[in-house]
Amino acid sequence: MRIIRYVKEGSTQLAAVNDQNQIYQLPQSDFLALIHEADALGTTPLALVLKTIESNEALDQQVEQLELLVPIEAPEVWAAGVTYERSRDARNYEATEGRLDASTFYDKVYDAVRPEIFFKSTAARTVGPGGEVQLRSDSVWQVPEPELGLVLNAKGNIVGYTIGNDMSCRDIEGENPLYLPQAKVWKRSCSLGPAIRLAETVENPYNLQITSLIYRDGEKAVEGTANTGQLKRKLEELTEYLIRDNELFEGTVLLTGTCIVPPNEFTLAHGDRIEIEISGIGTLVNHVVSAGR
Incomplete structure (x- = not known):
């Protein structure tokens, strides 16, 4: 499972991309927020992502069609x-x-x-x-x-x-x-x-x-x-x-x-x-x- 950031209608979005290249939008603001939420719930980031997307529809787009951002704004x-x-x-x-x-x-x-x-x-x-x-x-x-x-x-x-x-x-x-x-x-x-x-x-x-x-x-x-x-x-x-x-x-x-x-x-x-x-x-x-x- 891969995590990406991209621009949608002027705002930054977080999404998960599975091994079939299907894209599912995530509610978290960034990658670290995903990690923090998983820790707080006592689960793993993968389990949290899978639970989030299980009832969601995949986006009708390919990764190549998105305006991708750096996946994490690394402080260092x-x-x-x-x-x-x-x-x-x-x-x-x-x-x-x-x-x-x-x-x-x-x-x-x-x-x-x-x-x-x-x-x-x-x-x-x-x-x-x-x-x-x-x-x-x-x-x-x-x-x-x-x-x-x-x-x-x-x-x-x-x-x-x-x-x-x-x-x-x-x-x-x-x-x-x-x-x-x-x-x-x-x-x-x-x-x-x-x-x-x-x-x-x-x-x-x-x-x-x-x-x-x-x-x-x-x-x-x-x-x-x-x-x-x-x-x-x-x-x-x-x-x-x-x-x-x-x-x-x-x-x-x-x-x-x-x-x-x-x-x-x-x-x-x-x-x-x-x-x-x-x-x-x-x-x-x-x-x-x-x-x-």
Whole structure:
């Protein structure tokens, strides 16, 4: 069961989408209200949704026909890095100017007990499905990073899964690790959506297929696939380090790293279209615009 937010006659609506892609309007104001109500009733979010829609008619529309919003206005988005071997290799390439035989701090964090976790975005910097992600003006090597996102409650429990695009400047990050915040955080540098899959409906989060496509001038320029089974670290391990001695806000999203990296000669350009699909969640589509647009 997936939860979406969309615009209907100028107001924001919450809805559930079942595995047959039927859409049922929900009475709650947002995803967290759904979670809170389920907790107050001593039931699960899925049970609450099923009870709500059992006597309702499905909307006479397809998801593709709706004006979707970001599924949750996450107060903070955090991200984990170097959680896949491919990501480690890409970071090493950036840091060593292509000398992959050179050992770096990326090798150390890949094998370390403590994972890399960094601040990525806020609600104001995050766009939803169909929104425009923006290029940074002082970078010439920028890529999307397709990632599984964990939607967390205030205790750090995973209550849902979504798709995230962790836009990154490979040249800035490779120049100096202390530049990581500038390589990761700027306006419209993060996107989330198109839905939140209720955590209790995901049988195995380590068997989700991820596909990333980048189109330029209507032609496919880059394609990559991965599976969350390639993750080196467990999801609970990442969340445990995020909440350790930290104040976690309800609805925080933690992106879990990427295993799909475009060819080293590729950089995003104005007008590109990015599509990220994760099985059971949907496809997050965003267009790329130049800085200042």
